[in-house]
Amino acid sequence: MPPSCRADRINLHEAGIAEATPSYSELFSQGSISISPDLINKAAEATEGHPFLIQLVG
Known part of the structure; x- marks a missing residue:
């Protein structure tokens, strides 16, 4: 099947x-979850800005 x-x-x-x-x-x-700013930054950096990864990591 052609693309x-x-x-x-x-x-x-x-x-x-x-x-x-x-x-x-x-x-x-909002979820009353306490996470360090360093860990939040690492999570954001791990996504490399890809929308699906932002959703997955979050």
């Missing part, structure tokens, strides 16, 4: 690590 017959690709732009870090901080805080 044109497959599902449409959705191109998600890369999110910056600087965007993921405060998002993680806010979400963990």
